[in-house]
Amino acid sequence: MNILILGAGQVGETAAESLAGEEAHQVTIVDQDEVVLKKLQERLDARTVVGNASHPEVLERAGAKDADMIIALTNSDEINMTACQVAHTLFETPRRIARIRATEYTNHQALFKNGVFSVDFIISPEELVTEYIEELIHFPGALQVLEFAEGKVRLVAVRAHEGGALIGHPLKELSQHIPNVECRVVAIYRGGEGIIPEGDTVVEEGDEVFFIAARKDIRAVLSEMRKLDEPIRSVVIAGGGNIGVRLAQALEDSNDVKLIERRSERAKVVSESEKINKTMVLKGDATDETFLLEENIDSADVFVSVTNADEANILSAMLAKRLGAHKAMAVINKPAYTELVAAGTIDVAISPPQITLGTLLAHVRRGDVVKVHSLRQRAAEAIEAIAHGNASESRVIGKAIEDIRLPLGATISAIVRGDDVMMAHHDTVIESDDHVILFILDRRQIDEVERLFEVG
Template sequence: MKILIVGAGRVGTSVAENLVSEQNDITVIDQRPDRLAYLHERFDLRTVQGDGCQPSILKQAGADDADMLIACVEQDSANLVVCKLARQIFNVPRRIARIRSPEIPEMPELLGEDGFCIDSLISPERSVTTYLHSLIEFPEALQVVEFAEGRVSVVTVKVGPKSPLAGQSVRHMDAVFPDVNARLVDVQRNGQPVTQGAGGIITPGDEVLLVGDTRHARRAVRQLHEAEKSVRRVMIAGGGNIGMRLAGDLADEGYSVRIIERDQSRCEYLAAQLPSNVLVLHGNGTDEALLERENIDEMDTWLALTSDDEDNIMSSLLAKRLGARKVIALINRQAYGELMQGSHIDIAVSPSQATMSELLRHVRRGDVVAVHRLRQGKAEALEAVAHGDRSNSKVVGRRVSDIRLPRGAAIVTLVRGEEIIMAENDTLIESGDHVIVFVPTRSQMAKVEKLFQVSASFF
């Protein structure tokens, strides 16, 4: 696929890095030569220096025959204009814009053919806020993503010492959930898979991937990990867009929320915009005296959500040492996140991975409804719709055991109308089923995509 990315900031760079590794033909436009030099040195892609709002620059970058344009400049206005030009002048088939404003998504008349010609919006702030909210709802989980409009949840959780799963064979791990519509898909120990061979015994500390009916997911997760107290008291460091959105959402649901912001004027804005039951504090998340004064040891969850990775790491380590039960840090640099995850920082959240999950469903081939990155981006799970019949589809009319999936990949769940089916070897896939597939490595995704592409006879 030939993809044109306008904007090489934090989001654009992350998008380019992820998509170029999947053998896409990528061209990046930006006005800053230092950003383009960084991308050109590290990745096999083309760069064009200039303003993406200029038709001549878009033409130079190859907009005439691009399959997709992703506009992710820092300014919303520029992204809107770029998508309009891409459609009306170059007829680019798919146009995606990164939008910060919460107002624009609520005005669909601005997005269609009579507006700015945008097919889809991506909002890193919204994606991260939604993801953080799910982690607070599942205090035992390391990662939570949803499919089928929230009806199916995929949860990563660490096995606790008192879990009934500890000491069980991987072969028989589904037996732990006799009365729950859920199943275990994958087990990892120190970043390596635990196989179903003779030594495949689950031990405390292993990370397991659970897929199931969202209504049953909490029960299943608590069987894997000693049930933690429900979260009611939350402290947030950082009053930017993500911190403000999350604080507002949690306060509306009855959580006790405190938010720390170092900028005085921003504090005043937060106090005016947030519900009255959110306590806004002027200060720094790394201020030990402030945290002690605000009873950090009584907090169920600490979230460090500033734009500075180092500050988020240091404040989270401090909060954990001072007694916060669970600490979550927003960390942009992947190397930092992998280093800190599971140490004194319980969960390191990558904004780029959350954004990519939102974007990937537009890049994947076939009728893909949703895609989520798992295990710090190493694995993926996707929801695809099965179309056609046995003559023109590689999955419809076939049993799960007859479908040639890549090694380690698995069809885990089917959503058929109102029914949620945990897939077994003899489960028959029907046209219209929403099929949720786990893929252990991203390099295998192309083979899975082809399974859900119907042949020409379908049309």
């Protein structure tokens, strides 16, 4: 697939790194910063074009006429929308995706559905990050909670700790511990190495365990991996930007929420906003120890830092944790920082580029792939693919899972058939229109997995 990526910021760079590393794609990156593009070209197999991404001449030089898809990820909503319109009108680019942050646009879907702006799919990183944090707050103890099949099933990552009933026991005993719960452990990371688990695999303290289960069963499975945390009641949010306000709005009806904003004018705007009603807005510096102590940070169930500065997020989350906050989370855009804090004081490092990447990949994957989650700094993927066709034209329909030629490191974890969620077993037979959930330990195998779900 010939793909144009407009914008070489953190999200654009992450998308380019992922797509340029796949043999099936030819990637061109457009940005106005020549220095940034030169650095990208030195380490990626991708073309680069310097210029304004919405200008017809720049898009022509980038090859918009021959492109299969344009992904507009600049920091300007207006440039992204205009670029998609220009690509559609002048170059007939078939598929157009735009990053649009302002709710002033996204609240008016008629702008996009009625052809005013030729955008096929809108991506809002702020909305995706907000939903991601919401899930973590709903399931205390989880490192990740990822949705499939419109919420019918979730993939959860958890750190195994002493107190979990299954620690030191083989996985085959899981069904004895929670006999009425359907779940499947799909991968274990131990010392940074991925393991495809079998029945005799023993869960050890410190393992990062990925399991799949229906939403209603998640807490039961979590209790097998660690001592269950109490439900979260008090949440402190550092940062009154788009994510902070969205998160406060989402949580304030079910939690006691405080929002800290350093800038006086912004704090006033947020406190007077009609979007939030019950949240206590505080003007202050979340990296100030005295301020946090005065606000009783030690009584907070969760402290989450969502400012625009990675360094401030890391420092404030580390400080809040040291001062007694039960759980500390930080939004971190730079991959190098994410890896540094992954095993440190901060409980959860949240990567907006990685969260956004999964949504982008769902539009790039071949076959009817409807959901993609990028995992472990893009080393692994979990996908949801729909099986189409019949036994004569499909590589999976009518076959038992044990007879499907999956690449090494890829496993079918669950199947959603209508409203029914089924954990995959070796003799489970795939039927037409099944939603198949797969875990791929090594994303380099994704091409082979995609081909399995192509018809013909």
